[in-house]
Amino acid sequence: MVELIGKERKRKIKASGQPPAANHQIGETMFIVMNRIPVNPNYQDVFEERFAQREGQVDQMEGFVSFQLLRPQNPNNPYIVMTTWQTEAHFRAWTDSEAFKQQHGQQSRLPKEALLG
Secondary structure, eight states: OEEEEEEEEEEEOOOTTOHHHHHHHTTTOOOOEEEEEEGGGHHHHHHHHHTTTTOGGGGSSSEEEEOOOOSSSTSSSSSEEEESOOOOHHHHHHTTHHHHHHHHHHHGGGGGGGBOO
């Protein structure tokens, strides 16, 4: 079991003011990415703070729908980072972007012993 950390962040579409997920019709496909990140229980607060202080560049990417950080109820289980995209192509554009490289380069701010596995 997991617990949502903070608020789910959704990108709004300017024309309607509604998150993209609200504009999708039932049966429309979205692309969801989930990463499991094993975190040393002694560094959970530091890990969560890193996500709380994110620059939020992903939120500005075309096709981004939402971001969620899920905390495991058992501290020995991994965190889950979940992002939702309008299409796989939108997600791939994010992973190929300079913003992605910059944001993920910040992981070096965590001590090596913070991440397990």
